[in-house]
Every structure is written in C-alpha cells, then in structure tokens.
Amino acid sequence: MEQFIYYLKVSLKGIKRAPLPYALTIFILSVGLGVFFANATFYYQLNSDPLPQKSDKLFFPMLNLVPYQCTTDCRTPRVLSYSNVQKLSQSGIPTQAAAMYSADGYLRINATQPPLPVSIRITQRDFFSLFDVPLLHGSVWPDNSARQEVILTKTSAENLFGRTDVVGEKLLLDDRHVTISAVLDSWQMLPRLYDANNHNHLSDADDIYLPLETGYDMNYLSNSQSSTFDDTDYRQLSTQGRTGALHQLQYWVQLDTAAQQQAYRQFMHNLVQDEKAAGRHPSEPNNQLIAMRDIVSYFGGESSDIKAFALVTLLFLLVCLFNASHLSLNRYLSNQYEFGLRRALGASRSQLQLQMLADVLLMALFTIGGALLTGYAGIKLMTELLPANRLFADWDLTLLIALLLLAVICSYLVTLYPSLRASFGTLNQQLKE
C-alpha cells in the first residue's frame, strides 16, 4: 500500500510538472467519453426491453381484412376494426388478450371545477396483467363488458383528490358520470411498446383507463390513428363503428409456447380464408403476428436521429482517443529522461509499469468526473434539441458501471503505448537524451 501511495505521489508530481498537456489530455478524453455517453444513454434506454420476462410471449396480430381490393399499397393496416378484434378474440388460444386505443378527454370531480385534460387508454381487463401493471387500491374490472368505471393512475388521483385511496369516488369524464374502481401504483413502461404505432412508444403513460365497450359507447375516437375503409360515419362509433370498417384498435395476445403461437397463426390463416370465401374481403391475405420486441422496427419507429448520432459520437470518441494518445505520447517522451534515470538506479520495467498503472488510475478518476459532467450537459442539450426522446434521458446503474469501465479502458489505452515506449527504450539512448 505504501508503495502504491508512493506511485500516486510520483504521478501527481508528474502532473504538476507539466499541468497543461495533462489537463488537455483529460479534457479531450472527458469530452469524447461524455458526448458518447450522452448519446449512449438515449440509445440504451430506447432499445431496452421493458418486459424482459415475457416480451417474447406477447404478440401483435394484424389482418388484411378490409373491404377493398388493394392495388398499390397492400400493406396490412396497422390498426384493426372492432369486428376484426371480435373475430380474433374467438380462438381461445391466447393465455390473455386485450384490445386498446387511446383518446383525449377532460376530467373533473364536479361541474364547478376546471376540467383536467387527460389521456385515456381505452382497453380491456387483461391489459393490466398482460403488461404487469401494479395496482395500489381497488381491483380491475371483472370482465370486458361496458361499465361506467375508470382506473386512475396514482398521479391523476393525487392531482384530483390530493390522495390515492379514492376507490368508489365519482368523477365527470367529459360530462358523464363515472366511478373509480381502482388506482394504479407508480408505473411507467418505457419504451411504451404496447402502443408503438406513430412513434407513440416514446410517449408518457396515459392518465386514466376506461373499458373498451364504454369507450365505444361514449363515442371516443382514437387520437393516434383512425382509418375508415367504407362509408362508416365515425361520429356513430357506438353503432356503425362496431360493424363498419373503421379501424382504430390495437390488439395484444399472450402466447406462452411455440405450440400456442403456431396454433394462433393457423387460426388467423383459417379466419382470413373463411372471410375471403364469404366475400367479405377481396385482398390477398397478408397476416402478421409481430413479437413485442420487434414491434418498433416493424412500424419503422426506430429513432433514426439517435442512430445517426450514435455513429458520429463513436467516431468522435475515436478521434478523442487518438488525440489523447498523441498528447500522452508527447508527455511521456518529454519525461523519457526520468524513466531512464529510474531504470539506471535499479527500477525494473515491471515497477515502471506499476507506476504507469497509478497514472491510469488517476487519469481514469479525472476522466470519469469530466465525462459525467460532459455527459450530463450533453443529455440536457439533446433533450432540448430532440425533445421527442426526453423520457429516455435517465441514467441507471448498468449505464454508470459501463461508463466507469469504458473510462478506465480508455485511460489505459491512452497511457499504454506511450509508457511502454518510454520504459522499453534503450537505456543508453534514454540517458543520452
């Protein structure tokens, strides 16, 4: 330990002797790592799996059940009609299944209060178990039938009532009376893969949850995508919306085994063939069963700006590494005489390498500090310039450990060649210089 402290003291003396080249090396390395780390934060968070324990079991089925013969764009619609979902729900194969869409509304306790704008997830009972949504108070609807009941998030309950235990309380949702049946615990699924259409996976969780049948009865239109493929009047959602080709629903199924997945594919195939035979859709079948982990790339929703910037920041980190190595080499070559003198006085090459490790440790410490500061500033700047990704700016332990490791590796690489060259040169030549 005493020896190690001695090595650290020697390193510090070396820094004090020529502080500017050392500071420049640290600065360049910190900036390179900080910029890389800022972008890596977004890249890591955007590509993380929010449900690692079951994301390979959740699937998004899509059918080309539309009442027209496609000529140019024959892609399967991204959203389903109410009748499509009814047909897909009849298989009995999935362990759990839930249809959903989102809408905007206004909530208040009574008519005298100012309305609170809310995002409503209109869905079915299995939504909460499919996506492991935690409940704080109350219970989820017992079935999928229409009921004037809502489930509130913890934040919405606190905003409205100032407390969370509000099960049984009455509310006005767009001037209609509803009762609170449950309150969710703090929950944020990021990225929000259950709604990946139109880049919605980058959005915050919804404020309240309403049964699907009630949403149709109350005539809520999707605020994300709503397409009509026939003469359905979308103002008549509760009637025509249930029978016509008004597509706005997303549907998720849980298929735990390969056999279940195969059976569901076969079911979809048979369903489409039967519908085609009955003359209810003229287009060629084009069924899709997309796994949750592939849903963002299927919808083309990957953040291309973050990907492009990742390539560039990697390049920048390389430039900074080369630059820092260059500065470091100059610094070590300037100190070559000192290395030669120490070797002449009996220090072995391995002892000089231990000295080098002390240098690496100090450099890594300074670099980590600088990189964290630069990374933090970089994240703030990126949030400002690319606000769509603002929810993905958090650091977690894995990321921090990765940064520490990367900083140590970079410091080691920057110091390795110069110190080897300084300590492995010819002793005579070193002393002569």
Add this chain to the structure above:
Amino acid sequence: MSLYLLFKGLLSRKVVTILLLLQLAMTLALLLNSVLLAQQTHKQLNQPTGMDLDNIVLVQLKPTTASLRVYPALEELLNRQLNAVSALPDVVAAAYANQSALLQGGNNGNVYLDGEEGRTNQPSVPMYFVSKEFFRVLDSQVLQGELPQHSVSLDNPVRPDVVITQSLAKQLFADKSAIGQQLNRGRLAAVISDFYGQRSGDNVMYNSIQVAPPYGVDWGYSILLRVTPGRAGAVRQQLDQVLRQVEPNIEIFHIRTLAEQHQRLYRNEYGLAMLLTILSALMLLVTMVSSYSSTHFHALKRQQEIGIKRALGASKNSIFIELLSENWLCTLVGALFGVVLALLLNQALAQVISIPSLNGYLPVMTIMALLLCVTLATWYPAAIATRISPASATKAL
C-alpha cells in the same frame, strides 16, 4: 524547402503522424457530413410554402365540454369565436378549419375522379373543412373557377363543392380544364395556388378544401388569422383572453405563427443538424489542440536542428514557413483520407437518415476551413520556435 524533406520529417515520427492523420481524416469526414445535413435542413426550412408564414397566426383549441362539441352548439361557438377575433385590430381575415396547414399528418384521404379511381387515385390528400375566409387568410390565388361563397354541411345530400391546389389539379387533369369535374369528394369549383399541407403526404402541395363546418372536433380545430404585417406579436397576445371571454370552456393548445409551426415541423432535422454542428466545432477544437501540441513538442525536440539551420543562414521566416508547411502537408494528406472516409460515413448515415450525397465543391471548402484552423493552432508554437538563437541551440554540439 523540399517536399521530400517535409515527408521525411513526418515519417521520422510515424506514430504521432499516423495519429494526427487519423484525427484529421475523421474530423473532415464528420465536418463534411454535418455541413451537408445543415444545408439540407436550411433548404427544407426555406422551401416555398405558398403562405406568408410570419403574418398568419394559428390557434389550436378544443371545447372542454361534450355539449359544445356537437352541432348546433359547435357551429354557434365557431361563429362567435370568429366574430370576436375578426374584430381585433390588425386582424385582416380570420377563418376556422378542421386542421392547420404545415402538419406532419392529420385528416387526409383519397382523391380521385368519380368512376376512375384505379387510374386517378391520389392517396393521403389532406382534407380541409373551413369557413369561406380561409382562402383570404392564406392569400390564395384563384387560378381556375370560383371559390364557394356559402358553407354547406357535409351531411347535406348535395356535397359541398371542392377546391384543390394547383399541383393536385395538374396531377389529376394534366393541362385540361378541371372546373365542373366530379371528384369523389364533390364537384370541383376552383383551383387555387399551392400551399404546404402535410409532410407525410405523397406531395406536400396536394390539398383539397371544402367550405363546410368540420364533421367533429374530437381532435380539436384551428383558427387561422391573417394579420397586418409586423403585428403578429401584438395580436397573439390578445387571443387567449378574447377567446376565453367568448367561451371559457375551451382548452387552447397553442397560439403560434405559421413560421413557428414550420420550424416545429422540421424540429428533429434542425436538432440533429445543431448537434452535428456542435460536435464538428468540438472536433475542430480537438484537432487544433492536437496540431498545437504536435508543433510545440516537435519544435522543442528539434531545437538543435533549428539552431543549426539558423546558424547556416536560414531566416526566421523560412523556419516559420517550414513548421507551418509540415502541418499543411499533414492536413492535406489527412484530408485526402478524410474525403474517402466522408463518403463512407455519408453512405452509413444514409441508411438511417435522409442525407444528400457529397458534391464537388463542398470538400474543397471544408479542407480550406480545416487548413485555416490548423494554421491558427500552429501559428503560436511556430512563432516561438523562430526565436531559438543559433548560439544557444548549437552550444550542445
């Protein structure tokens, strides 16, 4: 000063030179692609929109009570709001619309000639349901036909007449007269000058407009105002209060000029171009530090050599030029590699974002900028090196 000797000098310190060349090449590659992206964003932001963006104010709003979102209460609310904002000083014209121009996506659908869907269908054409002053707000020029003068309900058995923009008319009818033709949305009444509709559409200038109250306002609606030039700021300050006085049960999402709306439409491209510009500036800074340090260190190492040259009659100027020339040579060699690297980076970036290809003059301009930065960085250490006196440098011999 011989080019051969300059190369020899660089090769005598291979590792340092290679590191420097790599940095310079990567810096140039990034710089070139950042400039390309910045140029593209600038071009997008300056493309013609067919509207006087600075003098049109957009209000996006929605009634907060369900009863105000259905007819006839909705139509009465729309008219009250229009009357109130039209009475404001400096408001030249005001109109409501189911949606604004300059959007990413929105309310859109197919447009085709009746009975010729297969041949003439144009998908994803924005559908505007507006009050009749809409055309005055946009200052649209009527190129064919006459604008509809009365609002007709979309539920009317005879559908309201349709107005389309010039680009869409050209696509549907080529150079033939279009007026009176029957489209799937109604009879064509007029063709107006182009304006920027939705970015996600096949052609941003394709638009179809009907003078009719919107079907519904579940997604909110827009009030658009043309104001006296230079008075947009003053008008927008009053809008919130005026609209809430007319009807307090509304949510106003935003009040902004169409210039701001346009900027927001390209916010991602702007953000990425800004980030790359900042990164390029950092890269140039890093390269300057590198050039400075390299020149400074090697001038120190070559004190004796410089002293001898000075003793043999070399002027301060020639020493100064020699040191700068070494850096210029290094920069030019690095830049050549950089152009190749820039092409590769350009292709890699094109896989994930929309970026134009490299053109002829840009690499030359960027190399000049890089040379300027390197010259600035090496100026001071090169000037210091010229102060080495022949006597002090040769005394060690």
